Amino acid sequence: MTPLLKLSSIKRSFGAIHALNGVNFEINIGEIMGLVGENGAGKSTLVKIISGFDDGYTGSFALNGAEVRFANPSRAERSGIAIAQQELSLIPSMSVAENIFISGDSVPTIATRRALALKAAPFLEEVGLDNVDALMAVNRLSVGEQQLVEVARLLAQEPQILILDEPTAALGESDSIRILGMVKRLAKRGKSIIYVSHRMDEIFQICDRITVLRDGESQAPQPASKLNVASLVELMLGRELVNMFPAHGDVTRDKPLLAVRDLWPDGTLEPFNFAVYPGEILGLAGQLGSGSGDALAVIGGAKSCRGGEISYEGDVFLPASPTEAIARGIAYCSDDRKVDGLFLGRPILENMTSPALKSFSRYGILEHQKEREQAFANGKKFTVDVSRMDAEAGVLSGGNQQKVALGKWLAINPKVLLVNEPTRGVDVGARAEIYQKLRDLANEGTAVIFASTDIQEVAGLADRVVSFYRGMQVGEIAQEQITAASILQQITHPFDDVPQMAEMAK
Amino acid sequence: MSAPITQPTPNWLERMVRDYSAFVVALVAAFMVIFFIGMATAPNFLTLFNLKTIIRDAALVGIMAIGLTFVTLSGNFFLLSLKETAALSIVAFATSMSAGYGFEISFLFTMVIALISGMSQGVLIGLGGNPIVVTLGAAGLLFGLGSYWSDNLVISFRRPHGAEWLGTGSFLGLPNITVAFILIAIAAEMTLRYTTFGRQVYLIGANRAAGKATGHENFGMAIKTCAIASVCAAFVAIAFSAQVSSAHVNYFSSEFGSSGDMTIMVIATVMVGGNSIMGGYGSTLRSSFGAVFISTVDNMMVLHGFNSGPRVLAVGLMIVFSIMVFALVRRGSRSQE
Numbered sequence: 001m002t003p004l005l006k007l008s009s010i011k012r013s014f015g016a017i018h019a020l021n022g023v024n025f026e027i028n029i030g031e032i033m034g035l036v037g038e039n040g041a042g043k044s045t046l047v048k049i050i051s052g053f054d055d056g057y058t059g060s061f062a063l064n065g066a067e068v069r070f071a072n073p074s075r076a077e078r079s080g081i082a083i084a085q086q087e088l089s090l091i092p093s094m095s096v097a098e099n100i101f102i103s104g105d106s107v108p109t110i111a112t113r114r115a116l117a118l119k120a121a122p123f124l125e126e127v128g129l130d131n132v133d134a135l136m137a138v139n140r141l142s143v144g145e146q147q148l149v150e151v152a153r154l155l156a157q158e159p160q161i162l163i164l165d166e167p168t169a170a171l172g173e174s175d176s177i178r179i180l181g182m183v184k185r186l187a188k189r190g191k192s193i194i195y196v197s198h199r200m201d202e203i204f205q206i207c208d209r210i211t212v213l214r215d216g217e218s219q220a221p222q223p224a225s226k227l228n229v230a231s232l233v234e235l236m237l238g239r240e241l242v243n244m245f246p247a248h249g250d251v252t253r254d255k256p257l258l259a260v261r262d263l264w265p266d267g268t269l270e271p272f273n274f275a276v277y278p279g280e281i282l283g284l285a286g287q288l289g290s291g292s293g294d295a296l297a298v299i300g301g302a303k304s305c306r307g308g309e310i311s312y313e314g315d316v317f318l319p320a321s322p323t324e325a326i327a328r329g330i331a332y333c334s335d336d337r338k339v340d341g342l343f344l345g346r347p348i349l350e351n352m353t354s355p356a357l358k359s360f361s362r363y364g365i366l367e368h369q370k371e372r373e374q375a376f377a378n379g380k381k382f383t384v385d386v387s388r389m390d391a392e393a394g395v396l397s398g399g400n401q402q403k404v405a406l407g408k409w410l411a412i413n414p415k416v417l418l419v420n421e422p423t424r425g426v427d428v429g430a431r432a433e434i435y436q437k438l439r440d441l442a443n444e445g446t447a448v449i450f451a452s453t454d455i456q457e458v459a460g461l462a463d464r465v466v467s468f469y470r471g472m473q474v475g476e477i478a479q480e481q482i483t484a485a486s487i488l489q490q491i492t493h494p495f496d497d498v499p500q501m502a503e504m505a506k
Numbered sequence: 507m508s509a510p511i512t513q514p515t516p517n518w519l520e521r522m523v524r525d526y527s528a529f530v531v532a533l534v535a536a537f538m539v540i541f542f543i544g545m546a547t548a549p550n551f552l553t554l555f556n557l558k559t560i561i562r563d564a565a566l567v568g569i570m571a572i573g574l575t576f577v578t579l580s581g582n583f584f585l586l587s588l589k590e591t592a593a594l595s596i597v598a599f600a601t602s603m604s605a606g607y608g609f610e611i612s613f614l615f616t617m618v619i620a621l622i623s624g625m626s627q628g629v630l631i632g633l634g635g636n637p638i639v640v641t642l643g644a645a646g647l648l649f650g651l652g653s654y655w656s657d658n659l660v661i662s663f664r665r666p667h668g669a670e671w672l673g674t675g676s677f678l679g680l681p682n683i684t685v686a687f688i689l690i691a692i693a694a695e696m697t698l699r700y701t702t703f704g705r706q707v708y709l710i711g712a713n714r715a716a717g718k719a720t721g722h723e724n725f726g727m728a729i730k731t732c733a734i735a736s737v738c739a740a741f742v743a744i745a746f747s748a749q750v751s752s753a754h755v756n757y758f759s760s761e762f763g764s765s766g767d768m769t770i771m772v773i774a775t776v777m778v779g780g781n782s783i784m785g786g787y788g789s790t791l792r793s794s795f796g797a798v799f800i801s802t803v804d805n806m807m808v809l810h811g812f813n814s815g816p817r818v819l820a821v822g823l824m825i826v827f828s829i830m831v832f833a834l835v836r837r838g839s840r841s842q843e
């Protein structure tokens with residue numbers, strides 16, 4: 001049987017960089033093909049080629065056995081290939097139905113809002129949004145629902161092949177489950193799906209076969225049933241990853257370094273109380289919208305709150321701005337590095353030293369040599385590629401950008417490091433490096449608090465877990481009791497004892 | 507671990523091929539050819555006197571453009587009130603001079619007024635006001651104040667008035683206003699490169715949210731940069747007044763540059779210099795060269811006998827051209843990922 005889509009010996013280079021160096025890829029009708037690899041392995045480039053965003057490649061590209069070449073994305077769409085990208089392309093103020101028929105051949109020239117809503121209904125049903133009012137503005141939906149609307153928009157163009165590029169990267173557990181359920185349903189109806197993700201558990205849950213990319217080369221696709229997490233990671237890295245998470249350190253919990261009392265961030269339901277000890281990594285577990293990230297933002301001075309106080313180093317205060325928090329040695333790294341974590345258009349060097357300009361200057365004059373030395377030292381500690389120190393931060397891959405966004409805080413020698421989603425959109429290898437570095441910092445006496453929606457991450461990294469559920473602080477788990485199951489139960493169904501996750505997945 | 511990509515640093519030719527499309531390269535090449543033919547065929551173009559004239563003509567617009575560059579680089583767009591700041595300043599200076607307070611007092615008096623006006627605009631912008639709206643409003647107010655104060659009349663003061671050195675004096679054969687332009691250009695560039703303030707200008711301009719998160723607030727930055735731009739505008743007003751020994755609120759609406767409007771000329775200069783309109787990328791040196799470049803083209807056209815219509819068109823084309831080229835360059839340098 002000829003595969004529906006077959007790419008062979010695809011090569012693509014940007015100047016001296018060979019992004020793809022002989023990649024083979026195929027997918028059959030009704031198949032879910034996982035596409036995995038580290039950041040920079042070439043996943044994005046391959047996806048761009050398949051979806052027509054990039055036609056500067058060499059090699060063979062066959063659809064239904066016929067050789068094709070797409071000069072632009074709309075040609076690919078006409079041939080039945082649609083892509084849902086990481087950044088949503090919905091227009092927030094327009095209604096669900098209007099967004100679904102925003103482009104493509106199926107757009108009616110004249111239609112009332114009601115007619116459009118009727119026309120949209122079957123596609124919404126297909127993605128499991130049949131309970132959503134198609135006349136509602138998109139920005140009133142949750143991020144997960146918006147992601148589903150995006151897929152419905154693609155389905156309206158009747159694609160045969162659907163590419164999903166990290167559809168769950170920004171989603172919490174329950175929204176992710178909806179997406180996965182939808183993907184399975186679509187495959188049953190004969191659609192072929194290319195599923196790009198960093199989340200191992202999802203890959204194994206839904207994919208039929210998995211294609212691994214490493215350093216611009218592809219490995220032969222393998223049935224998911226023949227792989228496990230360890231063997232897949234080994235394929236991705238080309239080596240065995242012995243320990244994803246570093247060993248826990250010794251924490252003496254006699255005097256907290258920082259404690260929050262009745263801290264009530266805007267938009268949450270109840271005030272929070274928790275403390276962190278020197279040398280401890282405290283994990284705040286919770287799904288999207290649980291309030292765990294908000295608590296961090298308030299401590300870092302990046303968000304306002306209704307009340308409460310932070311006691312820290314014998315002082316009681318509430319920072320009004322990040323500047324105040326920084327002055328006290330509290331560093332806050334948000335969950336979206338592109339928004340406020342990095343100066344993408346400026347050199348990596350300037351990014352690395354941005355929070356601590358005063359320590360490299362005398363009478364307002366920058367001491368460039370001293371700055372450079374400090375930036376290189378901190379860059380090496382966070383395994384940032386220092387040979388590219390003078391390149392713009394924007395040219396780095398996601399994992400390296402995250403290392404810069406985090407590593408820049410070393411410049412202020414933080415006593416407390418607050419990290420919201422330490423590894424969002426970061427590949428397995430860079431992840432392990434970031435975890436190791438956070439542990440090193442803790443071992444040097446820094447108190448680290450991180451918030452994460454990734455249960456594996458919380459279970460593996462945290463010395464102690466405080467859990468959140470819909471704007472409430474619901475529990476605390478000591479180191480010995482931390483398991484993925486115990487966290488999952490607290491952040492999804494804290495108020496009853498019967499876990500219902502298995503049921504939801506159906 | 508993600509594979510570090512080691513690659514040799516590309517030389518300028520490779521960078522050009524990578525960053526620029528063939529269309530842009532052809533456009534630049536065509537422009538340069540016209541430019542050099544124009545220079546070679548213009549009568550008396552390459553005389554020392556003419557070169558001095560070019561820089562002298564560039565000086566007043568150039569100084570204001572350097573001031574405005576700080577605002578633009580810091581991500582606060584443009585001040586649309588530069589012309590009116592200069593108008594109020596020139597009225598203040600001439601009024602004070604004609605009342606016999608002398609150059610020093612009049613200079614300080616004018617600067618204080620410009621500083622207050624610049625800082626108030628900065629406060630509003632720093633608090634989140636849209637720079638275009640705030641400075642458009644300020645423009646109306648400042649111009650109104652200047653008109654009211656001067657009764658819309660020409661204010662003149664008699665020579666000798668102690669300000670001739672700035673208006674018409676010279677140093678080693680260079681007009682003092684040219685010397686001032688060069689000194690200000692050097693000082694501004696040094697400030698951007700070697701001070702923490704300069705670094706903050708770039709960081710806040712590149713990403714205001716990340717600036718806030720790393721302890722660099724736009725509030726202070728907006729006040730400082732608006733103050734710098736206003737002070738530069740006031741300095742130009744004083745120098746011009748010292749030259750003609752008089753003042754009128756309309757001087758900067760009609761007497762300047764080929765397009766006749768000082769604000770537009772200054773913004774054009776910043777853009778022709780190739781500074782990013784969104785901030786975070788560029789330099790005051792670029793603006794200085796932009797001023798000299800516009801002045802060179804203008805001068806060349808005068809020598810070829812063009813009248814003002816085609817010269818205004820040329821400035822317009824230069825703006826469009828530079829926006830196209832620099833917008834494309836920036837996209838090129840980002841597309842590597």
